[in-house]
Amino acid sequence: MADYKKAIPVPNDLTKDYWEGAKQHRLVLKRCADCGRYSHPPLPTCPRCQSEKMVATPVSGKGTLYSYSVMRNAGNPGFESEIPYAVAIVELTEQKALFTVSNLRDCPLDQIKIGMPLEVVFEDVTPEVTLPQFRPARKG
Amino acid sequence: MAIRNPMRDKSCIVGVGHSGCFRDAGVPGGTLVARACLQAINDAGLEPSDVDGIITSPMPGIMGYDTINCNYLVEMLGLPGVRWWIDHHVGGVPGLGSVCMAALAVSSGLCDVALACRLNWRPKDKGYGHVMSNRAQGVDAFLNPYGYGVFPQKFSSWYMRYVHEFGVKREQLGTYVVQSRKNALLNDKPIVAPRQAITMDDYLNARMISDPMNLLDCDFPCDGAAAVIVTTPERAKSLKQKPVYISAVATGQGPHPDFVFWDDYTVMAAHWAAKDIWERAGIARKDINFQQIYDGFAPFIFYWMEALGFAKRGEAPEFVGSGALKPDGILPTNLNGGQLNEGRLHALGHTVEATLQLQGRAGARQLKKADAAVVTGGGLSVAAIMVLHR
Numbered sequence: 001m002a003d004y005k006k007a008i009p010v011p012n013d014l015t016k017d018y019w020e021g022a023k024q025h026r027l028v029l030k031r032c033a034d035c036g037r038y039s040h041p042p043l044p045t046c047p048r049c050q051s052e053k054m055v056a057t058p059v060s061g062k063g064t065l066y067s068y069s070v071m072r073n074a075g076n077p078g079f080e081s082e083i084p085y086a087v088a089i090v091e092l093t094e095q096k097a098l099f100t101v102s103n104l105r106d107c108p109l110d111q112i113k114i115g116m117p118l119e120v121v122f123e124d125v126t127p128e129v130t131l132p133q134f135r136p137a138r139k140g
Numbered sequence: 141m142a143i144r145n146p147m148r149d150k151s152c153i154v155g156v157g158h159s160g161c162f163r164d165a166g167v168p169g170g171t172l173v174a175r176a177c178l179q180a181i182n183d184a185g186l187e188p189s190d191v192d193g194i195i196t197s198p199m200p201g202i203m204g205y206d207t208i209n210c211n212y213l214v215e216m217l218g219l220p221g222v223r224w225w226i227d228h229h230v231g232g233v234p235g236l237g238s239v240c241m242a243a244l245a246v247s248s249g250l251c252d253v254a255l256a257c258r259l260n261w262r263p264k265d266k267g268y269g270h271v272m273s274n275r276a277q278g279v280d281a282f283l284n285p286y287g288y289g290v291f292p293q294k295f296s297s298w299y300m301r302y303v304h305e306f307g308v309k310r311e312q313l314g315t316y317v318v319q320s321r322k323n324a325l326l327n328d329k330p331i332v333a334p335r336q337a338i339t340m341d342d343y344l345n346a347r348m349i350s351d352p353m354n355l356l357d358c359d360f361p362c363d364g365a366a367a368v369i370v371t372t373p374e375r376a377k378s379l380k381q382k383p384v385y386i387s388a389v390a391t392g393q394g395p396h397p398d399f400v401f402w403d404d405y406t407v408m409a410a411h412w413a414a415k416d417i418w419e420r421a422g423i424a425r426k427d428i429n430f431q432q433i434y435d436g437f438a439p440f441i442f443y444w445m446e447a448l449g450f451a452k453r454g455e456a457p458e459f460v461g462s463g464a465l466k467p468d469g470i471l472p473t474n475l476n477g478g479q480l481n482e483g484r485l486h487a488l489g490h491t492v493e494a495t496l497q498l499q500g501r502a503g504a505r506q507l508k509k510a511d512a513a514v515v516t517g518g519g520l521s522v523a524a525i526m527v528l529h530r
Binding site for chain 1: 270271273275276280281283285286290292293296298300347350351401403405
């Protein structure tokens with residue numbers, strides 16, 4: 001997409017399940033088939049039990065805001081017109097300190113609170129690429 | 141297990157060189173690093189032919205200049221006797237890591253006169269550290285598409301969690317930032333920061349870069365170079381300057397290559413590096429007279445104070461806010477103005493200042509009592525520490 005100026009993820013052997021999942025609007029992480037630990041970003045070997053059986057596993061897409069920052073400076077291609085924008089460190093409910101990064105959707109900057117419940121939404125940014133994003137969790 | 145440190149006091153710093161730091165030096169990076177290295181060799185009372193070890197962290201070729209690595213320096217400086225060299229990423233801390241490696245090489249006998257140097261070169265055709273590609277690979281694929289590819293941004297979200305957990309008041313960090321500029325005004329080398337005091341109001345009103353870090357919390361990318369000569373205590377006896385002994389060095393790294401995915405944003409690589417540093421050094425924390433602490437971003441000061449044990453976990457903001465780090469406080473810190481003001485030499489500028497203080501050569505900045513010091517580099521994803529005494 002010539003008019004999409006932001007960085008595009010380039011999948012590799014380890015991450016293709018994640019990005020394929022995103023295209024289907026599912027959040028899919030690598031999980032150890034032996035000890036059950038999730039690893040994100042994906043690793044080929046489980047860092048807890050060193051098993052090589054890392055299996056692509058869909059997760060709930062629910063989490064809480066562990067930390068964040070509001071970006072007010074340039075440096076990322078395509079984001080110039082969005083300044084100021086928030087980046088969230090989301091702790092997924094499946095596991096302590098299982099973090100993923102996204103922007104914050106549907107949340108004014110002055111209403112961001114560490115600990116707030118979040119849920120995943122999917123944005124098809126090009127015909128080939130979908131980005132998982134997070135927004136404040138809705139009831140129900 | 142008993143602490144083992146056979147390299148304690150088996151090497152010492154005997155010469156320093158510093159090009160000064162500039163927004164735009166107007167000369168190639170190679171020129172700056174050559175100036176700093178030759179100055180350090182001369183300061184020690186040595187000749188280039190005496191240097192038999194060289195350690196640096198290569199600076200990538202930028203703006204058409206070649207990569208400055210050991211090989212480049214050996215040719216440019218005319219070092220015929222080099223038998224030990226390392227282009228390294230030790231501790232990932234390009235400046236202080238080189239001094240740590242020099243101490244290791246000299247104390248183990250790999251070489252007798254080691255030159256450790258660091259060049260920083262600011263690209264003039266783009267923002268320093270900006271994301272240049274819109275194809276995000278590897279871990280970057282999970283970060284850059286969200287406009288989260290620049291180092292200060294990532295550290296800001298880290299520090300946000302620290303602020304959340306420990307309730308930092310902005311004035312507490314401001315106390316350090318305002319004082320560091322005051323210290324810098326006594327620095328007789330060219331520095332990057334404006335030679336102008338700042339007030340707490342200036343600090344509190346500075347433009348936000350990425351919340352909660354503002355412009356004055358960030359150091360200056362610069363053109364500059366610094367170098368030190370490390371040799372044996374025996375060799376030092378016949379040299380020009382008083383030796384500054386290296387008691388201990390240490391490096392540390394965290395649990396994941398990208399700190400965004402660490403499980404605790406209040407503990408840095410600094411904590412791993414500092415784990416048993418005082419036992420290794422054989423110097424008690426209370427006997428440290430001053431410190432040169434890595435301050436590429438001002439909040440690093442908090443983490444380092446906790447890592448080194450000068451403050452309990454979560455209590456560094458109160459400690460720093462009390463004025464403890466002022467030159468007349470209990471732990472004078474960054475007497476050259478730190479990296480925040482002098483310029484980004486990745487703690488090699490810190491090393492030069494610690495050496496000058498311990499040798500009694502720091503001019504208007506000289507502390508009355510300067511017997512032992514700690515120098516730190518980096519701190520976040522990678523860290524290095526060095527304990528020095530006279």
